[in-house]
Amino acid sequence: MTYVPKGSAAAGPYALDIDPERAAALAYSRLRILELGPGGTHSFATGESEWIVLPLTGGCTVRAEDEIIELLGRESVFSGVSDFAYLPRDAQIQIASGAGGRFALAGAKCERRLPARYGSAPEVPVESRGSGGCAREVRNFASADAFDCDRLIAVEVVTPGGNWSSYPPHKHDEHRPGVEAELEEIYYFEIEGAGGFGYQRVFPSREGGTDVLAEVRSGDAVLVPDGWHGPSIAQPGHPMYYLNVMAGPGEEREWRICFHPDHTEGYR
DSSP states (O other): OOEEOTTTTOBTTEEEEEOTTTOTTOSSEEEEEEEEOTTEEEEEEOTTEEEEEEEEEEEEEEEETTEEEEEEEESOTTSOOOOEEEEOSSOEEEEEESSOEEEEEEEEEOSSOOOOEEEOGGGSOEEEESOGGGOEEEEEEEOTTTSOOSSOEEEEEEEOTTOEESOSOEEOOSOBTTTBOOOEEEEEEEESSTTOOEEEEEEOSSTTOOOEEEEEOTTOEEEESSSEEEEEEEOTTOOEEEEEEEEOSOSSOOOOOEEOGGGOTTTO
């Protein structure tokens, strides 16, 4: 299954729990959405994965063995950039929230054990990408060139209502040195405003490849193990947020993509 409706991949304390054990199409990327009530706590072991705790709403305290990281968080994903916490593999973690909140745990199977550390909101590179009806804001909090991880790449995108994002369609499903990096990907969506929705397209880059056109709403996810993906389309009047989580087998942690040749003429 590549389209994951809200609630269909809930498990225990997680409103969404996607990992290779539950999603056979993925080998490296992981994503959990943790919901905590006021005074709530949650503990887990990172296992063979590195993780980033990213507040979606609210703030929290993250304890990574001897490290304590305070996250101020934010009111919502549409209110601005958040600070975040990086967590190493093979560690015991506790997340506590006095006021409660919702937190994305973006992860990737990895090899190196890097130190736990804090990611400051003011240091997150924010990029305006595209123009006109394809304009959107990209928050590169854990892009390959902005924050050090072993395998994990993660960014946030906010698309104004009525605009197209993830356009032109692009892919990163094969290793071609200097041209394209092999990365599987998870899209997690939130839509501003009651009843809001968007659309996500993924289509094959090879025989038998991933093919999905999904109407997405807050809490939904789309898996991209391979294939051309885009556009992501926001309903007019309803800005769309998505969190991208990527990882792959390459020796270099890099984001190299190939644009679909049929959709680039006249775009740039």
